[in-house]
Amino acid sequence: MLKQQNSPTREIINLDGLYHFKVDTDRRGLTEQWQRSRLETTLEMAVPASYNDVFANKAIRDHVGWVWYQQDIHVPRGWKDERIHIRLESATHEGRVFVNDALVAEHSGGYTPFSADITDHVEPGSTFRLSIAVNNELTQETIPPGTINVTAAGRREQRYLHDFYNYAGIHRSIWLYSTPAMRVEDITVVTGFEGPTGSVDYRVDVAGSTGREQILVKVLDALGEEVAAGEGAEGRLSIPNVNLWKPGQGYLYDLEVAVHENGQLVDVYRQPFGVRTVEIRGAQFLINSEPFYFTGFGMHEDHVTIGKGHSSALMVNDFQLLEWVGANSFRTSHYPYSEEVMDFADRHGIVVIDETAAVGMNAAFAGFFGEGGKKTYAEDFVNDATAASHRRAIQELVARDKNHPSVVLWSIANEPDISEAGARDYFLPLAALTRELDPTRPVGLVSELRGTPEANTVSDLFDVLMLNRYYGWYTQTGDLESAELVLEEELLKWQEKYAKPIIITEYGADTMSGLHSLYDQPWSEEYQAAFLDMYHRVFDRVDAVVGEHVWNFADFQTSKGIIRVDGNKKGAFTRDRRPKAAAHLLRRRWTGESGK
Template identity: 55%
Template sequence: MLPAIESATREIRCLDGMWRFAVDWDNTGIDDRLYADSLPGNREVAVPGSVNDLFADEDIRNHVGHWFYQRDVRVPRGWDGERIILRFGSATHHAVVFVDDVEVGRNKGGYMPFEFDITDRVAPGGTFRLTVAVDNRLDNTCIPPGEVRELPDGRRQQNYLHDFYNYSGLHRSVLLYSRPARHVTDVTITTDYTGTTGHVTWEVAQSEEGPVRIAVVDKQTGEVVARAGGTRGTVDIEDVTLWTPGVGGLYDLVVALLDDADGPVDIFTQHFGVRTVRVDGYRFLINDTPFYFTGFGMHEDHETIGKAHSNAHMVQDAELLSWIGANSMRTSHYPYSEEFMDYCDRHGIVVIDETPAVGLNWMMAGGILDSGGGETYEEGHVDDDTQATHKEEIRRLVARDKNRPSVVIWSIANEPDTTSPKSVDYFRPLVELTRECDPTRPVGFVNVMFAPYDVCRITGMFDVIMLNRYYGWYVDSGDLETSERKFAEELKGWTEKYRLPIIITEYGADTVAGLHSIYDQPFTEDYQVAYLKMNSKVFDECEAVVGEQMWNFADFQTKYGFARVDGNKKGAFTRDRRPKAAARYLRERWTSMEAARYGRRDHRAR
């Protein structure tokens, strides 16, 4: 899906702010037509925002089912003759949308944008009542999957196998925007370079056939560096500025749909960067230069707002990434907001882009316990319906982020069960689909500790190896000498069997900020640093390791249980972004590594 942008032919009205709010306690609100009038009560809710932490009411926090959002919207009178689009950045996990008394559409999936054309339901200069029923329920047809259970007393309980809190709500901006009747519907850009000349190939889709003109603009200088016509083609950029980690370097492809008089009918601008990505033996190459990933798995997670996007929090997190010397991150375990991804494009933050496929593993719950109750790949768990949704999530992710220079790997799942023979038939079509959607980037998945090189059945399908490993924490906790030996031995096995680059996408130890000991005791800041030093030694001694992304950037909220006291505490930073001792250690290590300084080199093509 194309981003919503403003141009000479497109306008946007942001609908963020305070909305009316009601809890659908019995989940009968749609049948009862709550949308047909003002919502009952006087509660309000912030958009964007997660519902769960906003109210001093535990029943609202724990509600399983629908929440209703509502507001009145005025359509600008200057939009007469335009198509009028209602766009949601996300609704976690499902949404039913009503304009006045009419349902205009539904969406399944909690992390991707969706939109509806409401031109025939509204009038420029008039107002309409917008109501959204947001549903937080997960079942096995969802990505991520879950199960709703009814307790003996009638209460509903949402169970899920991922180790982060199931925040729900309208987490990203809601927009009303206009576009012409004939408009750009898709843009695909691929790039390459030879010497100092960049090669840009484009393909444009439109709602109706007609002439197309394109221009390539250097975003730094505003200079037009190439022009051409047609719905597809290739142009060259002389003395090209390559998109480079740590630096960025963007161009705009300005697409103009023309009428018979050669005037613009629609103008759409898509940013991109000229860069290449490929795997060569153990090396991961960006612009034909070996790249070493330093950084984190991260969560969209902040106090009060939960998983909601906030520009201020985004800037703070990005600044901390820069301060600590990180050059990359993984969008664990779902697609991040478009605003965050745009920021990564502009500032040269390298991204491993991940689908919401987490929890596909009945061997474990939240990464730490056996979930019980059967096998992973069976009817009612991970089955054909799950796979169909998984395919759709891959299509939507690639369609949204295919033009982003920051995205260098598609991660199609986190810690699935890959020991089962049935995992082969589940994942092979997903890998093929990802490559069909985008043949230009490596494809990977994140391997769980229970599936080492001699047990995992699907690694050979992929282009890179991404490992989550917790030697010294979940395995041999407190015994770093044994952990070092076991970890090194396992990496040797991966290296010799597959001869692919290895990225350690998770390694970490829960740490209570401010807890110290003269001994390296688990949960102390001292142990977290010792643990990281042990892991660093193992990485440095394995030639196939091309990256380290500590788990996690910051402490984050999880569902409560004896294994999680107020959330996961593995962060280098606390949840309110205060550095632990580990952050100082990582800053010293990463800022001193030549590989981590790759992004600060001369970014002109050689």
């Protein structure tokens, strides 16, 4: 799905701001059709933002179910002969969009966009009532999965097996935009190079085609100068003296697609892209045929007050901290991030491991989160309905992010059970689907401690080994000498058995900022630094390790429970982005003073 954009044939209006807001406490809104009239509420809620921490109301924070947003929207009178669309960049986890009384769009999955053509429901020059119902419920048919329990007091309670808070609401922007009836609907760009010449294979999908249109394409460099041109819905263009997109150097071109009919311009769209290649060669990860070593973090879209809501200012600050610490990459743990984040990474040469929201699919964690034991691949947990949602999540992720040069690796799940019977049958078709959708990028999933070289059943299906390991924290707690031995022993086994690149996608220790100790005491800043330093010594001794992503970039909020005090504290930065001692240690390593 192409993003909305202004062009000579298109216009966009941002619909962010304050909306009338109502919590559907009794789950009556859909049956009573609240979209048919003004919401009976005094509450207002900002878009984009999670609603959980905004109100001084525990019932709203803990609400499980639907909430409603409503606002009157004016349609420009100049759009009289245009198609009119509405687009939500996300609604977590389910959204239904109403224009006046009519349902125009519905979508499940909290982190990818959806849109609707609303031309037949609105009049240019007039106002319509926009109502959006958003549901935060996680079930065994959603990605991520979850369950809903009823407490002894009769309150509905959301349970899930992932370790970050289930923030909800409209987290990203809402757009109203116009297009011609015949329009560019999708563009796919695949790049390569040989010597100084770049290649651009492109495919254009046109909606409303009459069969008489002419499609003209050209490549514009960063200064807007034409460097290649062609004709047709698909083809290959050559760029002489190409500027490659590289880690740290986010050089972008535009593929400008213009649709003409009867000699007249009908539609034009510009798709940014970067020329670069990705390849796995033995145990090396290559970008532009050069070995690449990942340094950075697993991150979260998580900030005080706004939760997972997107903020451009906070995004820029996070990227500034990534630059300061010397990080060249991050993983979108554990869901697709805002499109603005991906665009920023493209422009600034930051490498991204792009992950679906398939997290918490591991029955072994049930005890950790206070639930009884169960099997993972079973009718009451990860089942056929879960797999169907997982397939859609992969399809939507690839469709959204396929043209981002920053994305070099698809991660289709985080810490699923890969040793239990049923894992291989579940992941074999998903790995194949991802490669079918995009043959140009490697595919992987992230494994937890129990998915050892001996016990896992799926690692041969993937191109890269992505490992989350916490020796010295969840096991060998406080004993870094023993942890160092078992960590190195396991990594050498992976290296010998698979001879594939290994990225340590999580390693870290919870740390209270300001807690100091003369000794390596768990929870102290000294222990976190010593923990990371030990892991780095091991990484430097294992040739197949091609990346290190610390867990986590910053402290983040989690669900309630005795295992967390105001969230996960493994951040190198605090939740308000103050550096711990670990951040300075990482900066010394990643800016070239030591390490690989």
